[in-house]
Amino acid sequence: MPDLKLLGLAGYSGSSKTTLLEKIIPLLTAQGLRIAVIKHAHHDFEIDKPGKDSYRQRKAGASEVLISSAYRWALIHELGHETEPTLEDLCARLSPCDLALVEGYKYAAIPKLEVHRQECGHPHLFSSDARIIAIVTDNKVPLPLPVLDINVPQEVVTFILKNIIR
Numbered sequence: 001m002p003d004l005k006l007l008g009l010a011g012y013s014g015s016s017k018t019t020l021l022e023k024i025i026p027l028l029t030a031q032g033l034r035i036a037v038i039k040h041a042h043h044d045f046e047i048d049k050p051g052k053d054s055y056r057q058r059k060a061g062a063s064e065v066l067i068s069s070a071y072r073w074a075l076i077h078e079l080g081h082e083t084e085p086t087l088e089d090l091c092a093r094l095s096p097c098d099l100a101l102v103e104g105y106k107y108a109a110i111p112k113l114e115v116h117r118q119e120c121g122h123p124h125l126f127s128s129d130a131r132i133i134a135i136v137t138d139n140k141v142p143l144p145l146p147v148l149d150i151n152v153p154q155e156v157v158t159f160i161l162k163n164i165i166r
Contacts, residue, residue: 004091004094004097004100005098005099005100005164005165006091006099006100006102006108006110006111007099007100007101007102007110007111007112007113007160007164008101008102008103008105008106008108008110008111008112008113008131009021009101009102009103009112009113009115009136010106010112010113010114010115010125010129010132011114011115011116011122011125012120012122014117014120015115015116015117015120015122016115016117016150017103017104017115018103020115020136020150020153020156021037021101021103023153024101024153024156024157024160025037025101027153027154027157028099028157028160031157031161033097033098033099033165034096034097034098034099035097035098035099035100035101036094036095036097036099036100036101037100037101037102037103038087038090038091038094038100038101038102038103038105039103039104040102040103040104040105041104042104047074047076048065048067048076054067054076058076058078062078063077063078063080064076064077064078087102087105087108087110098165099160099164099165106125106129107129108131109131110131111131111133111164112129112131112132112133113132113133113134113135113136113148113156113159114126114129114132114134114135114136114137115136115137115150116135116136116137116139117137117138117139117150118137118138118139119138124143126143126144126145132145133145133146133163134146134147134148134159134163135147135148136148136149136150136156137149137150138150138151146159
């Protein structure tokens with residue numbers, strides 16, 4: 001991971017991490033940057049639909065199913081009895097990019113933005129995670145780290161460009 005620039009988005013469920021990503025990714029790509037996203041799920045998930053060929057082949061026992069078209073390709077890898085890959089393992093599989101945004105690896109040893117919504121009622125994470133470099137929030141109270149407005153995605157992008165991409 002030494003050459004790969006990583007930035008995590010940490011926050012409780014419902015804090016709008018995914019919504020924020022949806023808003024900042026187009027702004028980053030408009031700067032000519034190639035952006036990747038790694039998302040950790042805390043539950044079993046399906047990316048192909050029951051009844052589709054790839055789903056049927058995987059359920060039949062294929063350890064990997066690669067789906068390809070003229071528009072995209074996707075590799076589905078069944079872990080079976082293997083351990084869950086680390087963030088470093090997953091980063092090694094990424095194509096070259098300018099920045100990988102990481103959602104859901106709350107305790108990863110990477111720089112992170114804390115995404116916090118006052119209405120959710122959760123405590124802040126920054127006090128127990130020295131790797132949080134700024135807080136993206138709807139709360140205007142002074143905090144000991146840079147505070148970015150969750151409703152102004154360009155403010156978040158400007159911070160990323162200045163502090164991560166450089």
